[in-house]
Amino acid sequence: MKVLIVGSGGREHALAWACARSPRVDKIYCAPGNAGISKIAELVPLKADQFEELADFAMEKGVGLTVVGMDDPLVGGIVDVFEKRGLRVFGPRRNAAILEGSKAFSKELMKKYGIPTASYETFTDLGEARSYLTSLEKFPVVLKASGLALGKGVLICEDLQSALDGAQAIMGEKKFGQAGDEMVVEEFLTGREVSVLSFVDGTHIREMSSAQDYKRAGDGDTGLNTGGMGNVSPNPWYTEDIQRFCREKIFQPTVDAMKAEGREFKGVIFFGLMLTEDGPKVLEYNCRFGDPEAQVVLPRMENDIVDVMEACIDGTLDQIELRFTDNACVCVVLASGGYPSSYEKGKVISGLESFEGMKNCYCFHAGTAMQGDAVVTSGGRVLGITALGADTEDARRKAYGAAGNIEFDGKYYRHDIAEFH
Numbered sequence: 292m293k294v295l296i297v298g299s300g301g302r303e304h305a306l307a308w309a310c311a312r313s314p315r316v317d318k319i320y321c322a323p324g325n326a327g328i329s330k331i332a333e334l335v336p337l338k339a340d341q342f343e344e345l346a347d348f349a350m351e352k353g354v355g356l357t358v359v360g361m362d363d364p365l366v367g368g369i370v371d372v373f374e375k376r377g378l379r380v381f382g383p384r385r386n387a388a389i390l391e392g393s394k395a396f397s398k399e400l401m402k403k404y405g406i407p408t409a410s411y412e413t414f415t416d417l418g419e420a421r422s423y424l425t426s427l428e429k430f431p432v433v434l435k436a437s438g439l440a441l442g443k444g445v446l447i448c449e450d451l452q453s454a455l456d457g458a459q460a461i462m463g464e465k466k467f468g469q470a471g472d473e474m475v476v477e478e479f480l481t482g483r484e485v486s487v488l489s490f491v492d493g494t495h496i497r498e499m500s501s502a503q504d505y506k507r508a509g510d511g512d513t514g515l516n517t518g519g520m521g522n523v524s525p526n527p528w529y530t531e532d533i534q535r536f537c538r539e540k541i542f543q544p545t546v547d548a549m550k551a552e553g554r555e556f557k558g559v560i561f562f563g564l565m566l567t568e569d570g571p572k573v574l575e576y577n578c579r580f581g582d583p584e585a586q587v588v589l590p591r592m593e594n595d596i597v598d599v600m601e602a603c604i605d606g607t608l609d610q611i612e613l614r615f616t617d618n619a620c621v622c623v624v625l626a627s628g629g630y631p632s633s634y635e636k637g638k639v640i641s642g643l644e645s646f647e648g649m650k651n652c653y654c655f656h657a658g659t660a661m662q663g664d665a666v667v668t669s670g671g672r673v674l675g676i677t678a679l680g681a682d683t684e685d686a687r688r689k690a691y692g693a694a695g696n697i698e699f700d701g702k703y704y705r706h707d708i709a710e711f712h
């Protein structure tokens with residue numbers, strides 16, 4: 292089978308790597324991809340928003356499965372375009388990807404179907420949002436641009452003044468573009484965060500092993516929010532009791548709710564959960580694999596990923612049992628100095644050859660490109676150094692050890708990924 296992967300980050304590298312392990316796959320294409328992905332896939336010079344051109348390419352090459360890694364094309368309806376052409380594609384249609392594409396939609400869904408989440412109000416008018424904020428007695432409060440904002444559209448405001456400033460930035464100045472046409476104002480929750488990715492076939496759901504993201508740029512959860520500076524799987528706070536609760540009250544109810552709304556979801560639902568004193572609550576839904584969650588979860592998955600994705604498309608996921616190795620995986624992101632604000636590109640990366648032939652240790656590329664024979668930085672998150680170990684401590688030691696082999700100008704990373712003591 293020929294597989295086409297759409298996207299260019301560390302998640303797509305991990306997806307390409309997982310597909311390459313499948314004995315059913317003999318050719319992988321990736322559009323547009325990056326320098327690391329080019330070692331295992333043929334890069335296609337098309338962007339993720341060129342739906343028709345991508346579908347033309349898949350038709351022409353006889354691609355048997357297209358896997359869409361990124362949220363933007365999914366929310367924009369790439370799956371509908373492929374399906375119309377009779378192409379097999381893994382991911383939700385546009386009417387289901389709204390689960391991530393509109394926080395106003397997902398909050399309304401949770402309220403309607405009794406799925407635990409923070410209490411909230413939604414606004415399309417800045418004046419109304421301002422009067423509501425002024426009436427609040429309890430701070431902090433959380434403001435969220437409803438649409439897609441690269442994981443940056445969430446503001447935690449400590450007092451009324453910063454909340455009013457935040458509302459002005461989101462809805463007035465449109466700091467996150469159209470994502471701020473609508474804004475969700477949410478109760479502030481505290482607790483441990485857990486990422487649970489799951490395969491969904493419209494009716495059935497199979498969760499992958501849990502993970503923990505590290506969203507802030509600096510050690511000890513300081514600095515700005517990023518797309519994710521590291522990850523570890525499994526998440527030690529996600530106990531069997533919590534899992535049981537989530538299955539009964541959150542996971543299956545979400546799949547059932549989408550179906551009842553006529554928005555059958557096929558693909559990956561990523562549950563961003565917070566374990567509060569009142570039990571687990573949904574912080575957000577994503578309609579795709581996490582980045583870098585995919586990098587720590589997929590190396591632990593024993594199933595052939597192509598079988599599982601096809602079962603999602605065919606509605607036969609009930610026949611699949613997901614299996615994960617009894618070990619741990621840690622990913623440390625090496626980023627460009629300045630990320631998530633402005634940073635320079637084009638820095639030569641050295642030490643990549645040290646990963647060749649290494650076992651249980653992977654260098655997933657995120658923002659890299661070829662410049663002549665050299666691999667150079669081309670994004671904020673550059674590499675995801677990932678290691679499997681007997682337990683989190685072992686995996687953590689191996690990942691940080693391997694991260695030391697890589698050098699580039701301005702390289703920075705968090706030192707406390709998977710540090711649980």
Ligand code: AMP
Binds near residue numbers: 445479480484563575
């Ligand atoms: P989101 O993009 O919705 O996952 O939000 C990004 C981050 O903001 C989350 O990972 C949390 O750390 C934080 N966050 C979001 N919603 C809340 C909330 N209601 N209470 C506290 N923190 C939140």
Ligand code: GLY
Binds near residue numbers: 519580583
């Ligand atoms: N790492 C969080 C995300 O992919 O949204």
